[in-house]
Amino acid sequence: MPSPRFLTLTDVAETLNVSLSQVKALVRSGDLQGVKLGGRGVWRVENTELEAYIQRMYEQTRESISRGADDLD
Template sequence: MSSVSRFLTLADTAEVLNISVSQAYGLVRSGELPAIKVGGAGHWRIERTVLESYIEAMYEQSRRASLWNQSDYANLPELSGGQIHTNKS
């Protein structure tokens, strides 16, 4: 058996993401970070592979947001939520 378990607790997940346990719980409760409840007390567990996928998705989201903010379309109010973004060098 591997020394690395398949599932992480909320505390483990919070440590990996460098956030508080309550923030990790919020991600799970909102459905943003998929998790399962196990045991009679219903303890949340996050699968390692799911957490890794979540992290990769957040990197991609950040990359796309950065590209969007650098694009000419970010200066069009109707495409940027009504706000004009300026690129400051």
């Protein structure tokens, strides 16, 4: 079964293993592109946008590590 094109913010939070409030902050800031749909204004994130965000974070992490700023917890 193919994965859905759009994810709820809760789905995104589960995928990234972060809180719902963190996902809302990412969408609000524009770091993660979301879309508000329907009369009730529900938020969704397209799978491709989530994957693009993850790739950007990998790139930023690589750049940070190469500059010696590896602050692993």
